[in-house]
Amino acid sequence: MRKISDLFKQELKVINIGLLSFKESLDDVGVKVIQVDWRPPAGGDEEVMDALKKLLGK
Amino acid sequence: MVVKGIIKKGEYYDSVTLMLVARDATKLDGVEDAAVVMGTGQNKSILETSGMLLDMFKDATDSDLLIAVKAKDERTAEEAFAKIDEMLKAKRAKTQEAGEYMPKSLEGALEFMPDANMVIISVAGKYAGDEAMKALEHGLHVMLFSDNVPLEKEIELKKYARDNGLLVMGPDCGTAIINGAPLCFANVVNRGKIGIVAASGTGLQEVSSVITNEGAGISQAIGTGGRDVKKDVGGIMFIEGMKALEEDPETNYIVLVSKPPHPEVLEKVANLIKSEIKKPVVGIFLGGDPDVVKSAGAIPASTLEEAGLIAASLAKGKSLDDFKKLLEEREKEILEIADRESKNKKDGQKFVRGLYTGGTLCDEAMLLSRKIIGEVYGNAPLNPEFKLKDSWISQENTFVDLGEDEFTVGRPHPMIDFTLRNKKILEEAKDPSVAVILLDVVLGYGSNMTPGDELAPAIKEAREIAKKDGRNITFVCSITGTDKDPQDRKKVKKQLEDAGAIVMPSNAAAAKLASYIVKNLGGAR
Numbered sequence: 001m002r003k004i005s006d007l008f009k010q011e012l013k014v015i016n017i018g019l020l021s022f023k024e025s026l027d028d029v030g031v032k033v034i035q036v037d038w039r040p041p042a043g044g045d046e047e048v049m050d051a052l053k054k055l056l057g058k
Numbered sequence: 059m060v061v062k063g064i065i066k067k068g069e070y071y072d073s074v075t076l077m078l079v080a081r082d083a084t085k086l087d088g089v090e091d092a093a094v095v096m097g098t099g100q101n102k103s104i105l106e107t108s109g110m111l112l113d114m115f116k117d118a119t120d121s122d123l124l125i126a127v128k129a130k131d132e133r134t135a136e137e138a139f140a141k142i143d144e145m146l147k148a149k150r151a152k153t154q155e156a157g158e159y160m161p162k163s164l165e166g167a168l169e170f171m172p173d174a175n176m177v178i179i180s181v182a183g184k185y186a187g188d189e190a191m192k193a194l195e196h197g198l199h200v201m202l203f204s205d206n207v208p209l210e211k212e213i214e215l216k217k218y219a220r221d222n223g224l225l226v227m228g229p230d231c232g233t234a235i236i237n238g239a240p241l242c243f244a245n246v247v248n249r250g251k252i253g254i255v256a257a258s259g260t261g262l263q264e265v266s267s268v269i270t271n272e273g274a275g276i277s278q279a280i281g282t283g284g285r286d287v288k289k290d291v292g293g294i295m296f297i298e299g300m301k302a303l304e305e306d307p308e309t310n311y312i313v314l315v316s317k318p319p320h321p322e323v324l325e326k327v328a329n330l331i332k333s334e335i336k337k338p339v340v341g342i343f344l345g346g347d348p349d350v351v352k353s354a355g356a357i358p359a360s361t362l363e364e365a366g367l368i369a370a371s372l373a374k375g376k377s378l379d380d381f382k383k384l385l386e387e388r389e390k391e392i393l394e395i396a397d398r399e400s401k402n403k404k405d406g407q408k409f410v411r412g413l414y415t416g417g418t419l420c421d422e423a424m425l426l427s428r429k430i431i432g433e434v435y436g437n438a439p440l441n442p443e444f445k446l447k448d449s450w451i452s453q454e455n456t457f458v459d460l461g462e463d464e465f466t467v468g469r470p471h472p473m474i475d476f477t478l479r480n481k482k483i484l485e486e487a488k489d490p491s492v493a494v495i496l497l498d499v500v501l502g503y504g505s506n507m508t509p510g511d512e513l514a515p516a517i518k519e520a521r522e523i524a525k526k527d528g529r530n531i532t533f534v535c536s537i538t539g540t541d542k543d544p545q546d547r548k549k550v551k552k553q554l555e556d557a558g559a560i561v562m563p564s565n566a567a568a569a570k571l572a573s574y575i576v577k578n579l580g581g582a583r
Contacts, residue, residue: 002223018180
């Protein structure tokens with residue numbers, strides 16, 4: 001089974017969802033990082049989002 | 059005065075980018091106030107309070123960008139819109155210039171980086187939990203910076219993570235250091251043999267910085283978010299973090315940092331130390347009973363500084379008496395400076411005003427001050443009876459945490475944007491009863507990149523204000539950070555000292571110095 005401590009033996013590779021400055025800091029220290037061009041799901045419309053969740057069975 | 063607005067449908071920017079643009083827009087000539095926000099419910103209510111919620115904004119959604127400007131006339135407002143547009147374009151161009159591929163989703167990112175192992179999430183709380191669960195389901199560790207994630211969601215995420223050997227740091231986790239990489243608000247520290255588990259962000263930063271400044275280093279620093287050690291979450295990640303450090307061959311010593319955990323959580327921690335942890339453990343549970351830590355077989359520390367010094371002594375193979383000697387020397391020096399600074403005060407100057415950007419640092423300062431000068435007022439005081447009636451108006455000895463919600467709605471955190479604290483510094487300097495102004499400066503990634511340039515002029519100006527009135531105010535600062543931080547601790551220290559401030563080696567030392575001065579001047583309760 002996977003363990004948290006396994007992470008400490010790997011090279012850290014990061015996906016950043018949100019504040020761009022967090023990605024820039026990691027670039028600065030040479031950590032591999034990819035930025036997600038995130039937007040609120042369903043255009044931020046909560047009713048649509050809830051309906052989508054139901055459709056997807058979540 | 060006119061209020062004008064525009065909506066940009068479907069144009070999304072992150073909140074820090076927008077707040078910084080709004081801050082710069084407010085500085086434009088003829089502009090009294092400006093807001094550049096996504097059209098969320100919370101942002102709309104902020105606009106309403108500041109009288110900028112125009113009818114046109116009412117139906118906007120989370121993915122619409124709202125720009126409102128309060129200006130002296132229409133022409134100035136139009137000019138401000140053009141400037142704001144320019145600033146936003148410049149921010150976007152910076153990202154696009156790098157020519158990097160930006161996938162639209164976590165799945166898209168994984169196609170591009172299939173061996174990713176960590177996801178940092180800082181989107182609005184109501185979306186963050188779902189994104190975190192998606193990441194866990196893909197077998198990825200999570201750092202959840204966002205706050206306002208529902209408690210039930212946190213428990214669900216952490217249970218899933220525990221059962222699947224994954225980390226969930228947060229929600230509301232501001233800092234972590236994993237494999238040497240500073241995540242979110244973190245300092246550039248030495249790598250070494252000391253592992254940290256912390257339920258307090260600035261607590262972790264202070265301890266890891268002290269350790270680095272003492273010449274030792276950090277293996278891993280795991281943040282859990284403050285709610286982890288409360289009863290409902292039950293310390294799930296605090297416990298898993300400790301186990302992971304016990305298993306890690308690169309970690310020889312473990313430091314635990316938190317406000318006092320719920321008794322049930324503390325019992326779990328103590329049992330784990332007794333049963334499974336073979337490595338030496340140092341514990342700082344701010345404001346908690348050190349005997350509990352001791353009876354679990356760990357070494358108790360009474361301040362963040364002490365926790366860092368004990369761990370550094372252990373890691374450097376020195377005896378524990380070594381750090382005690384250092385602390386005794388520092389204590390002696392604190393008393394000497396306090397005596398000197400108490401002599402140059404005018405009659406009536408006897409109180410301290412602590413203006414904090416770090417919540418845990420403010421708590422630690424209040425705990426230490428209470429022992430020397432009694433209870434202090436604040437917006438989040440130790441004793442609820444000492445809560446300020448109005449957080450904006452200090453009285454007697456007051457310590458405010460400027461990172462609390464009442465100060466941060468609609469503006470960047472005070473570690474990033476110094477505008478509010480600088481304004482407060484000047485206000486406090488006008489109060490003839492103020493003898494000491496106590497300030498924390500937190501360096502590292504995420505924080506303001508030029509703290510010396512921005513804080514030093516405010517200190518100078520405040521000292522001038524007092525001087526014109528024949529008063530001398532002592533500025534006591536602590537700097538949480540290292541010489542390797544992008545701001546460079548040494549450089550910031552010199553800038554603050556040149557402005558006339560006394561820079562102490564730790565938050566604890568700064569709080570003690572400020573309190574002893576107040577005590578000498580008769581300002582204690």
